[in-house]
Structure formats: structure tokens, C-alpha cells
Ligand SMILES: Nc1ncnc2c1ncn2[C@@H]1O[C@H](COP(=O)(O)OP(=O)(O)OP(=O)(O)O)[C@@H](O)[C@H]1O
């Protein structure tokens with residue numbers, strides 16, 4: 001056995017983990033070769049994050065063995081993991097926004113009572129690391145001023161600075177733009193070439209095929225397959241993950257556009273500091289069509305959704321929602337929007353879409369808590385809410401089907417499905433969706449997109465904001481491109497291609 | 512990273528962890544008591560007997576617990592909304608002003624069945640109003656509620672001294688207190704009430720306000736977990752952005768939460784003025800508001816937990832007084848130290864025994 005494991009940086013043997021009644025990982029075994037990139041794929045809730053959290057010492061396995069460099073080790077806390085040269089970059093960054101990059105890097109490893117010495121040595125190390133791995137960031141920039149991609153680089157640097165030789169990344173690209181993702185993949189390749197071992201969890205098979213040496217497929221807590229990347233393809237992986245054939249193409253009928261349900265004229269939004277977040281936005285969405293908003297993230301899409309859903313009143317211009325006029329003098333709040341028949345799937349599910357500490361059943365009525373059938377005579381009907389949640393879980397295949405589980409304890413993709421279920425189940429007249437399939441597995445992506453098209457065909461006016469061009473192209477009947485808070489172009493779905501859209505997204509105005 | 516805190520089984524979390532905290536506090540208290548030359552086991556025996564040894568001592572324990580339930584609930588309701596209301600003390604005090612004014616104006620003209628409900632309402636309304644000002648300042652002006660509520664305690668105290676000395680003092684009285692309330696404004700004592708149904712207990716300060724406190728517990732439980740407002744309030748406390756998304760008006764919800772909190776603190780006035788003093792006096796709320804914070808923390812913000820924590824603090828208060836009486840070496844200040852240690856261990860150091868419990872009960876299922 002010893003010879004076999006000699007070249008394995010990590011080996012997990014028969015790892016088992018349950019959370020209460022949820023059996024999250026069932027006897028999973030895997031090997032990660034030193035100096036390679038290993039991908040882990042699998043459906044939402046397959047146990048990928050849990051397995052890696054066990055390796056990183058965040059959870060204690062119920063059974064099983066962890067070997068690092070061929071030696072069995074105890075992982076009781078992240079400190080142990082760091083001691084064995086293992087580092088993890090979480091999907092939600094753990095940086096102090098108001099600190100500089102350098103200050104963040106030495107956080108928890110200040111190296112002495114006086115900061116100056118630690119800072120100076122970290123600056124030297126940082127220069128060396130960023131040179132070696134192409135991880136360029138300005139050490140004196142405040143983290144709050146960095147883009148998401150740069151913040152992620154800081155996280156990676158933080159891990160490397162602690163001497164990690166094994167890097168675990170849990171869905172690192174879920175929050176990145178396509179350009180930033182390409183940068184990240186380059187960095188990962190460079191890391192591997194310098195001898196770092198990388199484990200990459202992702203739902204995007206494109207990334208798996210682009211950088212990994214080996215892929216491990218998990219399903220329902222088990223490792224079900226292992227393939228050399230060179231010997232497999234997207235189709236096979238998808239089938240292994242989901243356990244059935246996945247269809248990547250959506251055959252949808254042409255849109256049957258009805259009357260205008262949502263319209264905006266010259267909307268603008270200026271924040272307290274006088275920055276123009278939205279500038280002269282005019283658009284309309286008719287019932288029976290899907291309008292897609294494409295753009296690099298941070299170009300006003302978030303603010304547009306906030307204004308259209310009533311969370312923030314516009315500072316200028318007007319809009320009409322289901323025949324209700326809205327402008328700066330006649331604002332509307334999200335509750336009234338729901339009354340009008342507007343549903344909203346927010347971009348940031350953890351901060352807006354749900355309350356992590358609430359039960360799934362409570363999350364399943366967020367925003368509808370004072371409506372029938374959840375509430376009569378000012379009292380909430382607990383059993384009705386629980387039953388409703390169970391129904392939603394059944395319809396949208398949320399796993400596990402446990403309305404009494406805390407929202408935080410669902411895997412990322414299942415949280416997303418629960419929120420989508422909540423908003424789509426009420427047959428809204430207007431559906432605003434931000435990043436519909438962020439962090440969702442490919443089987444669920446297929447399902448969610450079909451549901452969105454079903455809503456459209458049932459006469460709903462759908463507005464989809466996504467930073468994934470491929471998503472916009474496959475869903476939308478009409479595409480609007482946002483740049484710098486403005487709409488810089490409109491393209492009919494049939495005439496759009498990635499290249500022209502990409503140019504528009506980069507700010508080149510459409511003719 | 513919360514995931515690094517491995518979950519403990521529910522009963523350990525809710526039952527054993529607080530007990531371990533209390534045990535540690537008592538261990539330290541025992542050491543201190545031994546250092547000043549008193550047998551700790553003898554002291555502990557006196558403390559327990561003093562709190563629970565007779566129907567009289569039980570009565571006092573429950574009477575103190577009544578106050579702690581009101582202030583504990585007050586802190587908890589605000590806390591569920593993400594607001595740290597340190598002003599329970601002042602809100603209870605001003606609630607007493609409302610209570611006193613209502614009774615002084617009405618007790619000569621109306622029957623008990625009208626005076627008492629009106630006085631209770633006035634206590635709640637004045638308490639709520641006193642909380643509403645800091646709430647308004649936080650919601651609309653951005654002044655931090657921790658700072659403003661604590662300052663309002665001092666304002667309340669100064670205002671009451673002024674009013675009692677200059678305005679409400681009974682004519683000819685040497686001490687700053689109002690005239691006595693008439694019998695129509697007296698909440699019956701528990702002794703009288705129990706006698707009425709044929710149970711004999713020793714007289715104590717315990718009165719039927721305890722029932723009001725228990726009703727308030729049920730009310731808070733229903734409000735927080737079974738009404739849409741309670742739902743919105745908790746959403747705001749956990750995640751203001753999600754509350755905004757759900758259509759909750761955060762300013763109005765802040766007002767609602769704080770007014771409710773202040774109204775609950777006003778319950779102390781009912782217990783003290785209508786149940787015990789039968790006149791408006793100075794400083795009747797002293798200490799209860801602050802201990803309420805510890806009660807709410809220890810009770811995990813849940814009414815049931817608050818009742819249990821209030822009983823503990825009531826027992827400490829009453830048993831401590833007995834201890835001081837029996838062993839003068841253990842001064843009143845020592846008793847405050849004991850309370851302080853319990854608060855320290857079950858508040859600030861609440862997670863101290865967690866690693867040991869985790870080692871014992873490292874949850875696999
Ligand atoms: N702390 C917890 N308590 C209870 N159940 C949990 C907890 N953490 C995870 N689970 C459950 O364990 C299972 C595996 O979750 P995990 O987060 O590992 O999935 P995943 O493969 O990372 O999915 P995703 O792709 O959606 O992120 C899920 O069913 C989840 O609900």
C-alpha cells in the first residue's frame with residue numbers, strides 16, 4: 001500500500017459524514033496526485049463541499065482516514081490542515097474590507113508584536129509570490145476597492161503565504177466574470193507547474209476540461225467515477241453526474257409577445273456621493289418574452305434589478321409596472337410590487353434571498369409571509385407553510401426534502417432552487433431574475449432554464465440578468481447589453497453571437 | 512467561520528451548556544467565599560435554602576423573577592430585531608411614571624376592574640414612548656441605539672427625581688414619594704389569591720403580576736414566531752438586506768420592535784408599584800433593566816429560556832439577601848459579585864465549556 005500512495009499528495013479513505021438525518025458523504029475515497037490539478041464535479045448536495053471541509057478540518061468525519069503525503073493525519077481544525085500545507089479558498093471571501101491587501105495578508109500571522117516588521121517581510125514575500133505565480137495585486141490597495149477577481153487573488157495569496165502546497169478551491173469561478181475566470185485558470189496552471197497541488201470544485205465543465213488532469217465525480221455522497229481529463233468529455237461527465245443524459249440545447253418555440261408588463265423610460269439612479277449608477281435606461285418587457293441583460297458584472301445590473309423590483313427608488317425617469325406608474329415622487333416598495341404580480345430572484349442569494357438562520361420553510365415564504373394561505377387573521381399557519389415548502393421542494397427537486405432544516409445547511413445550489421421555486425411558484429406576471437443558475441449543477445441548470453421558458457410560454461414577462469453570455473444566448477428572445485450604467489445596445493436573439501456581444505460588453509457602442 | 516463550531520446535540524446546547532456555565536461560576540464563587548473564611552458548602556446551603564427553603568422565600572424568589580421576566584423579554588424582543596436595547600431600566604422607570612399618573616388620577620373614581628387595566632396600559636404606553644425616542648433617532652437620524660438608550664436611563668432617572676421631589680411628592684411628606692394608592696389600584700398578593708382558593712402560604716411580595724408576566728411570555732412567543740410581523744422582525748434582525756428585499760420597512764420595524772420592548776419593560780412598574788409599594792417611589796426599577804440583558808442572553812432569547820433564567824436570577828437575588836443576613840461577612844457587594852460571575856460565565860464566557868462538551872458529545876449523528 002505504501003508504494004501506491006507515495007506520489008499521492010492527499011488520499012481520503014472511506015470518509016463518512018452525516019448531519020443529523022442527512023447522510024452527506026458515504027464512504028468516499030479519492031487520491032490527489034502531487035503537482036496536479038484535480039477537479040471534483042457533482043450535483044448540488046452531492047457532498048463536494050462537505051468532503052473538502054473535512055479535509056480542511058472544518059468538519060470532523062464520522063469515519064474514515066485522511067493521508068497527507070502518505071501519512072495518516074488528524075484534521076481536527078483548519079490549523080492542523082494549514083500545518084500540513086493545505087489551504088482552502090472559500091466561495092465567500094473572508095477578507096476585511098477596510099484593510100489594505102497587505103494588512104489582510106498578515107492577518108492571523110502578524111509575526112510579532114509590532115506590525116511594521118511583519119508588514120515588511122510580507123511585502124517581500126508578496127513580491128516574490130506574485131512574480132512567481134502571476135498573481136498581480138497592489139499591496140497597498142484597500143480590499144473594498146478591488147474587483148471580485150482581485151479579491152480572490154488576495155485569498156489565494158493569503159493561502160500561499162501560509163506555506164500551503166495543496167490548494168482547495170470551492171466554486172471559485174461562481175462569482176467571476178468570464179474574463180476573470182480565464183485569468184484564474186491561467187494562474188492555476190502556473191501554480192501546478194510550480195509544484196502546487198490543486199483541487200478544484202466547479203459546476204462548469206468547460207473549466208474542468210480546460211485545466212484539470214483528473215476529474216472525480218460525486219453523486220449522493222459517493223465517489224462514483226474517476227476519469228483522466230484527456231479521456232473524457234462534457235457529455236460523459238454530465239451523464240456521470242446526473243445519472244442520465246443531459247441535453248445542452250434548449251428547443252424553445254419563438255416568443256409570442258403580448259402586452260407590455262414592464263416599461264422604463266430614462267431611468268436614472270444617482271447615489272449619495274453623486275455617482276451615476278444608472279443612466280438613461282429605457283426598456284420594455286412584454287408578456288410572453290424573455291429579455292436578457294448581458295454585461296460584465298458591476299455595470300449597473302445589480303442596481304437595475306433593485307430599482308425594477310422596488311428595493312431602491314429611481315432618482316430620475318419613470319417606469320410602469322403592470323399599469324402602475326412609478327417615479328421618484330411615486331415610489332413603490334417591494335411588498336407592493338409583489339401585490340402587482342412582480343417576483344424577484346435576487347442576485348445575491350445569501351444576503352438577500354434568504355435568511356441563513358431561518359428554516360427552509362420560513363425561507364420559502366420570505367416576502368409572502370403576510371399572505372394567504374400562510375397567514376390568516378394575523379396568525380401564521382405553521383403546518384400550511386411546512387406543507388407549501390414540501391410541495392416546492394418536490395416540484396423543484398430541492399434536496400434534502402426537509403422543510404425543518406436551516407437554510408444555511410442546504411448546499412449552495414439547493415438554496416438557489418428553493419428561492420427560484422418560491423418566486424416562480426406564484427405565477428407572477430413579471431419575473432425578474434438575477435444570475436438564475438449561479439452555483440447550480442448542470443442537471444438543475446437545464447431544469448431551471450426550462451422552467452423559465454415555461455413561465456414565458458404561460459404569459460409571464462421575464463427579465464434575466466446574467467454575466468454568463470452562454471446563458472443569455474440560450475434563454476433570451478431579446479438581448480440588451482449594459483455598460484457603465486447604460487444600455488449600450490439591443491440585439492434580437494437570432495442575430496446575436498458571442499463576439500459582437502462581447503465587444504458591446506466591453507464598451508464599444510453598437511452601430 | 513461558524514462551521515468550525517461543531518454542532519452539539521440540542522439538549523446539550525440548551526440544557527447542559529448553561530448548567531456547565533453556572534457550575535463554573537459557582538466553583539469560582541466557592542473559592543472566593545473560602546478565601547474570606549466561610550465554608551463554601553455552608554454558604555451554598557444557606558443560599559439555596561434562602562431562595563427555596565420556605566413558601567415565603569419561594570414567594571420572594573418568584574417576585575424577583577417576575578421583574579426579570581419583563582426586562583428579559585424586553586431585551587430579547589429588541590435583540591431579535593438586531594437592536595441592543597440597554598435602556599430597559601429607564602423604560603421601566605418611565606413606565607412607572609405612567610402607571611403612577613394613571614392611578615393617581617383615577618383610583619378615587621373608578622373601580623378596580625378599570626383602574627388596574629388602565630394603569631397597566633399606561634405603564635406599557637409610557638415605557639414604549641420612552642423607547643420610541645431612541646428608536647426614532649436610530650431609524651431616521653442614525654444615532655446608535657446602544658448609546659442613546661443608555662443615556663436615556665440617566666435622563667429618566669433625573670426626570671423622575673425632579674418630578675418626585677417637586678411635583679408628585681405627597682403634601683407634607685418628608686420622603687420623595689407620592690400619596691398612597693387606594694385599594695382599588697392594588698394588584699392582589701399571591702397569598703391573598705391562594706387563600707381565596709384555600710391554599711395557605713406565607714405572605715411575601717409576590718403578587719398576581721407574575722401571571723401578567725407569564726401571559727407576556729406567551730404573547731411574545733406568539734408574536735415572534737407566529738405572526739407575519741414577528742417574522743419580519745426576525746428577518747430584519749438576522750439579515751436587514753433580506754428584510755428590505757421582502758418589503759419590510761426597516762424604519763417602521765425598528766420603531767415597532769423598540770416600542771414593544773419598552774412596553775414590556777413597563778411591566779416592572781406593574782409588579783413594583785401596583786403589587787408592592789402601592790405608591791409612586793424612587794428607584795423601584797434599579798438593577799432590573801441591566802440584569803434583564805443577562806436573563807435574555809442566558810435564555811437564548813426564547814420566552815421559555817427567559818422564564819428559567821429569570822427564576823435563577825430571582826433565586827440568586829433572594830438567596831443572596833438571606834446569605835447576607837445570616838453571614839454578615841458575605842456582604843451585599845459579595846452577593847452582587849456572585850450575580851456578576853453568573854452573568855460573566857453565562858454571557859461573555861458562554862462558549863468556554865464548549866470544547867469540553869464537544870469532546871464529550873462530539874456529534875456524529
Ligand atoms: N451543517 C449542515 N447541517 C446539515 N446538513 C448539511 C450541513 N452541511 C451540509 N449539509 C447537507 O449535506 C449535503 C451535502 O452538502 P454539500 O454542501 O457538501 O454539497 P455540494 O456538493 O457542495 O453542493 P453544491 O454544489 O450545491 O455546493 C447536502 O444535502 C446538505 O444539505
Ligand SMILES: [Mg+2]
Nearest residue numbers: 048049411412
Ligand atoms: Mg458546495
